[in-house]
Amino acid sequence: xxxxxxxxxxxxxxxxxxDMGYSARLFLRLLSTFQPSLRRFRLVVDQIHxxxxxxxxIIVVSGLFVxxxxxxxxxxxxxxxGSSEALxxxxxxxxVRELGPVVAALLFxxxxxxxxxxxxxxxxxxxxxxxxxxMAVDPVHRVLAPRFWGGVIAMPLLAAxxxxxxxxxxxxxxxxxxxVDGGSFWSQMQGGVDVWKDVGNGVVKxxxxxxxxxxxxxxxxxxxxxxxxxxxxxxxxxxxxxSLSVLGLDFILTAxxxxx
Amino acid sequence: xxxxxxxxxxxxxVLMGAAAILFLxxxxxxxxxxxxxSTYRIExxxxxxxxxxxxxxxxxxxVVVGRVESISFDDTTFQARVKMAMETRYSFPKDSSMKIxxxxxxxxxxxxxxxxxxxxxxxxxxxxxxxxxxxxxENMIGQFLYNKAAEGGSANQGGSxx
Numbered sequence: 001x002x003x004x005x006x007x008x009x010x011x012x013x014x015x016x017x018x019d020m021g022y023s024a025r026l027f028l029r030l031l032s033t034f035q036p037s038l039r040r041f042r043l044v045v046d047q048i049h050x051x052x053x054x055x056x057x058i059i060v061v062s063g064l065f066v067x068x069x070x071x072x073x074x075x076x077x078x079x080x081x082g083s084s085e086a087l088x089x090x091x092x093x094x095x096v097r098e099l100g101p102v103v104a105a106l107l108f109x110x111x112x113x114x115x116x117x118x119x120x121x122x123x124x125x126x127x128x129x130x131x132x133x134x135m136a137v138d139p140v141h142r143v144l145a146p147r148f149w150g151g152v153i154a155m156p157l158l159a160a161x162x163x164x165x166x167x168x169x170x171x172x173x174x175x176x177x178x179x180v181d182g183g184s185f186w187s188q189m190q191g192g193v194d195v196w197k198d199v200g201n202g203v204v205k206x207x208x209x210x211x212x213x214x215x216x217x218x219x220x221x222x223x224x225x226x227x228x229x230x231x232x233x234x235x236x237x238x239x240x241x242x243s244l245s246v247l248g249l250d251f252i253l254t255a256x257x258x259x260x
Numbered sequence: 261x262x263x264x265x266x267x268x269x270x271x272x273x274v275l276m277g278a279a280a281i282l283f284l285x286x287x288x289x290x291x292x293x294x295x296x297x298s299t300y301r302i303e304x305x306x307x308x309x310x311x312x313x314x315x316x317x318x319x320x321x322x323v324v325v326g327r328v329e330s331i332s333f334d335d336t337t338f339q340a341r342v343k344m345a346m347e348t349r350y351s352f353p354k355d356s357s358m359k360i361x362x363x364x365x366x367x368x369x370x371x372x373x374x375x376x377x378x379x380x381x382x383x384x385x386x387x388x389x390x391x392x393x394x395x396x397x398e399n400m401i402g403q404f405l406y407n408k409a410a411e412g413g414s415a416n417q418g419g420s421x422x
Contacts, residue, residue, distance in 0.1 A: 157277025164280035190290030
């Protein structure tokens with residue numbers, strides 16, 4: 001295949017531009033469903049249950065283990081400088097600022113994003129979406145919107161649970177197992193973690209990631225080719241694209257929050 | 261509106277998320293230390309504040325009695341101007357003195373306030389003049405080396421200079 005033939009390059013660029021325009025339009029349409037979704041909040045609640053509650057187990061367990069590991073590794077590094085009391089600060093800051101939102105979003109993409117893509121892709125393959133359009137029901141409003149807002153609501157809550165459980169995990173390893181002084185563990189943490197700058201920015205990050213992951217999962221499902229291979233490759237693309245976007249956006253968001 | 265059995269679990273999930281955010285705000289970040297108690301503002305000037313930061317504690321006898329609000333530089337006296345919010349329930353004599361201390365060898369810095377003897381107490385906008393700067397490690401090492409050199413110099417005065 002001669003990809004460098006000018007006509008092919010032009011075609012590829014045109015297809016990409018088309019995709020970008022289409023996805024931007026779908027994103028705006030999903031944003032505009034905010035009010036109608038509030039009126040049919042029952043659908044959103046069902047999606048929060050599906051996306052949030054079922055992801056809770058993996059989030060809690062991974063948060064706990066990430067906290068354990070942070071406690072061990074943080075202690076290993078800090079005790080070289082004789083400041084192992086700062087362990088609480090290290091664990092809390094790394095979780096609240098970075099690891100909580102990012103790792104929770106990656107897990108959310110793997111656990112909930114894939115099931116969204118597969119569900120919608122199969123609906124499309126089974127021509128359920130076309131059938132809805134036949135009945136003058138807009139699938140974007142009825143199928144995509146509740147899932148979108150469900151994901152946007154569930155993500156920050158999951159990230160907060162992740163950070164909180166991780167801090168408890170760091171406390172278990174640092175204070176209970178290694179024997180760092182519990183009082184200074186908490187007081188150093190409270191002295192160094194700012195409510196708005198650290199916790200607030202973490203929550204903002206996780207909300208942005210909620211929009212990103214839910215949107216990418218829905219877009220891939222909605223755009224999947226209506227075949228088994230199409231659905232499976234769309235699911236793969238969801239994980240790859242959502243993870244890359246989360247990591248890239250995280251860098252941009254951190255850079256912005258640092259400069260403010 | 262009909263109810264579904266999901267409601268309970270979604271409610272629990274949202275509650276858990278809210279509890280996690282609350283935990284982060286209160287236990288990890290200590291939101292309450294932005295305290296809602298009434299305070300009065302005082303000011304002090306230090307030659308050197310070292311690593312003191314806004315929100316550092318003002319302690320008396322180890323108890324937190326206030327917090328540092330802001331630190332700025334006064335270019336008329338070339339000193340650091342530290343503004344503090346003291347809790348109203350604690351009052352201190354007007355001639356109290358302040359010094360910048362460090363908790364532990366490498367810990368965070370805080371301001372220690374020692375009560376004076378005067379009858380009048382500090383009020384809103386008052387200024388404390390008796391202050392002692394932060395200990396700066398480089399200065400101390402420099403002074404130590406200087407003293408050592410001076411000692412060595414005086415001991416060697418009789419003999420031959422090396």
